[in-house]
Amino acid sequence: MSFESLLLMRHELVLLLAIVLLLIAEIGTNDSQKSIISPLAIILFALHTIVGFLPLQEGSLFGGMFNTTNIVATMKNILNLGVLIILLQSWKWLNATENRVKVSEFYIVLFSTLLGMFYMISAGDFLMFYIGLEIATIPLAALAAFNRHENKSAEAGIKLLLSSALSSGILLYGISMIYGTTGSIYFAEISQSFKGFEPIQVMAMIFFFSGMAFKISLVPFHLWTADVYEGAPVSITSYLSVISKGAAAFVFMIILFTVFKLFTPVWQDMMTAIAILTMTIGNLFALRQNNLKRYLAFSSIAQAGFILLGIISGTATGMATVVYFILIYIFSNLSAFGVVSIISAYTGKDSISDLNGMYKTNPKLSLALTLALFSLAGIPPVAGFFGKFFLFTAAAEKDFYILVLIALLNTIVSLYYYLMPVKAMFINKSESPIAYFKTDKISQLGLAISIIGMVVIGFASPVYEKILSFCFGI
Amino acid sequence: MNVIFFYIIAAAILGFSILSVTSRKILRAATFLLFVLISTAALYFLLQVHFLAAVQLMVYAGGIAVLIIFSILLTSNVDFTFEKIDWKKQVFSGLLALGGAAITILTLLQFNFNSLVTKQTVTPDIRSFGRAFLSYGDGGFVLPFEVITVLLLAAMVAAIMVAKKSKQ
Missing domain, CATH: 1.20.120.1200 (NADH-ubiquinone/plastoquinone oxidoreductase chain 6, subunit NuoJ)
Known part of the structure; x- marks a missing residue:
């Protein structure tokens, strides 16, 4: 192995460098100099994002434990973009006096979890996959408990930790069955050792499926989602709902397509049932929420159900639509969370009824939230429409007509609740609407990037075609 | 014996x-x-x-x-x-656990583990464990070994973050 070949791990190495630099900066500064940490972290991360977009060769390292292909690099770049937007959006909240003491820890832990996701996506064997998954989960529980003096935040932390421990246990049991019956942890060797529908191997696949379903919060493994999303700080909630979920969906898809390709009929049946349940229950529960974070939590459960529509097809088109949908979902959900986090950082309010009459006082924010919700609902001019439309096409190509029909019905239900906050802002009257406030430049920048992304990507067909050219099917 | x-x-x-x-x-x-x-x-x-x-x-x-x-x-x-x-919960969760265990055990028993050809790559002594941990070729474990250090670092920083008192 030559030294240059380590450059295949560029995403991870640059991010690790950023983590180490932040650690040194934290040690080397005194209390009055701590204000440089945030700009430093954002600049380092922006550099890391740019470096990620440079062309990268395909290849594998460490005896096949680490793989990188064009689609894997694209997934990492998409996650990078999302994290960059979150960093910009969390600026105001993080620099409030009560949080300033923990700023560098916040960045170090956040970047480490992202590093874990990168290793998870690039994994060529179950060991690296599992280690990556744990790096992406355990420290995140501490982030959810960031405001640990608030009961809700502490509760969110412990709930995330316990439910992810349970799901990891199930997942690991499945992996141990696979190792026990095939004698290998490498994806390539395992998929060759599978000979027929051996019951124990099907069961291992089901356990793996359940463990991942926890991470993506699919029904019936979604019960932790709403409480954790509500209790955690808004920035962490948006990180959980787009980055964690996106990374888990990517790796779930890759492993189903490569390792479990023999069991395709089995997981397609399971996924049909789970997709229908997830979309329907996510939507029905979202209808009755008043807290904005809980509302977005159930909306994100429903969106996860739509993501399954692309995975289920098992084709290269399906994979491309999932990656494309998650890219759009990151932009639209982060626009929504961006507005919510700005409102909660400036006024401390976070329920839908607080939005009443907001258009009169804060027209720009209202417009941004409206666009974001349109995109999540899938209303044509915004990118969300194309994302959903492509997912439906991918599933329909493989004759999942009933599933697509139910998904369409669910889209109609979701229109109702996505328009509720819009109605509150534009039509409802309020005695005391949220007063006018001026948003700081950095939050504005974060919001602007996500809105531009959301509007432009829908019309930029080269993006989708580029992704499609990298994808593979079963 | x-x-x-x-x-x-x-x-x-x-x-x-x-x-x-x-x-x-x-x-x-x-x-x-x-x-x-x-x-x-x-x-x-x-x-x-x-x-x-x-x-x-x-x-x-x-x-x-x-x-x-x-x-x-x-x-x-x-x-x-x-x-x-209360006893309702006890009975219900007991039944559920037993059912799950029964399904798992029955599935496990169906598989013929004797048919597996074990390919022992590492002889179980400390020296070969050490070599496997540090080798980067096929069957080497240096990457997971190093990546776990990131997990430990992140968990440590996260623990400090939770324990840290805010100055007010």
């Missing part, structure tokens, strides 16, 4: 695990957990994987169980007793 020992150890693991979960005093539960971990180490000794057995004894029985007991003594009221769970 080995078979008899295996069943004794297995019974100990099962019994202590059940006691650990059902005990209503938290310190007792932790102590039973310690016994579970020690019995697991005994199982490894029986299988002649001495390295793993030593690790199990040192890390789990010696380190983690003691850590758990310490943190219980430092934080919670030792005399605290969990409230009794």
Whole structure:
């Protein structure tokens, strides 16, 4: 192995460098100099994002434990973009006096979890996959408990930790069955050792499926989602709902397509049932929420159900639509969370009824939230429409007509609740609407990037075609 | 002989695990957990994987169980007793657990493990473990070994973040 070949791990190495630099900066500064940490972290991360977009060769390292292909690099770049937007959006909240003491820890832990996701996506064997998954989960529980003096935040932390421990246990049991019956942890060797529908191997696949379903919060493994999303700080909630979920969906898809390709009929049946349940229950529960974070939590459960529509097809088109949908979902959900986090950082309010009459006082924010919700609902001019439309096409190509029909019905239900906050802002009257406030430049920048992304990507067909050219099917 | 020992150890693991979960005093539960971990180490000794057995004894029985007991003594009221769970819940969750176990065991028994050709790449002695940990070629484990250090670092920083007092 030559030294240059380590450059295949560029995403991870640059991010690790950023983590180490932040650690040194934290040690080397005194209390009055701590204000440089945030700009430093954002600049380092922006550099890391740019470096990620440079062309990268395909290849594998460490005896096949680490793989990188064009689609894997694209997934990492998409996650990078999302994290960059979150960093910009969390600026105001993080620099409030009560949080300033923990700023560098916040960045170090956040970047480490992202590093874990990168290793998870690039994994060529179950060991690296599992280690990556744990790096992406355990420290995140501490982030959810960031405001640990608030009961809700502490509760969110412990709930995330316990439910992810349970799901990891199930997942690991499945992996141990696979190792026990095939004698290998490498994806390539395992998929060759599978000979027929051996019951124990099907069961291992089901356990793996359940463990991942926890991470993506699919029904019936979604019960932790709403409480954790509500209790955690808004920035962490948006990180959980787009980055964690996106990374888990990517790796779930890759492993189903490569390792479990023999069991395709089995997981397609399971996924049909789970997709229908997830979309329907996510939507029905979202209808009755008043807290904005809980509302977005159930909306994100429903969106996860739509993501399954692309995975289920098992084709290269399906994979491309999932990656494309998650890219759009990151932009639209982060626009929504961006507005919510700005409102909660400036006024401390976070329920839908607080939005009443907001258009009169804060027209720009209202417009941004409206666009974001349109995109999540899938209303044509915004990118969300194309994302959903492509997912439906991918599933329909493989004759999942009933599933697509139910998904369409669910889209109609979701229109109702996505328009509720819009109605509150534009039509409802309020005695005391949220007063006018001026948003700081950095939050504005974060919001602007996500809105531009959301509007432009829908019309930029080269993006989708580029992704499609990298994808593979079963 | 080995078979008899295996069943004794297995019974100990099962019994202590059940006691650990059902005990209503938290310190007792932790102590039973310690016994579970020690019995697991005994199982490894029986299988002649001495390295793993030593690790199990040192890390789990010696380190983690003691850590758990310490943190219980430092934080919670030792005399605290969990409230009794009402019988409906007990019956329901018992049935569910038994059903799950039955399905898993039946599936496991169907597989013919003897048909597997074991390809032993690493002979189980300390020297070859060390080499496997540090080799970067096929079957080498240096990458996971190094990546775990990131996990430890992140967990440590995260723990500091939770414990840190805000100055006000």
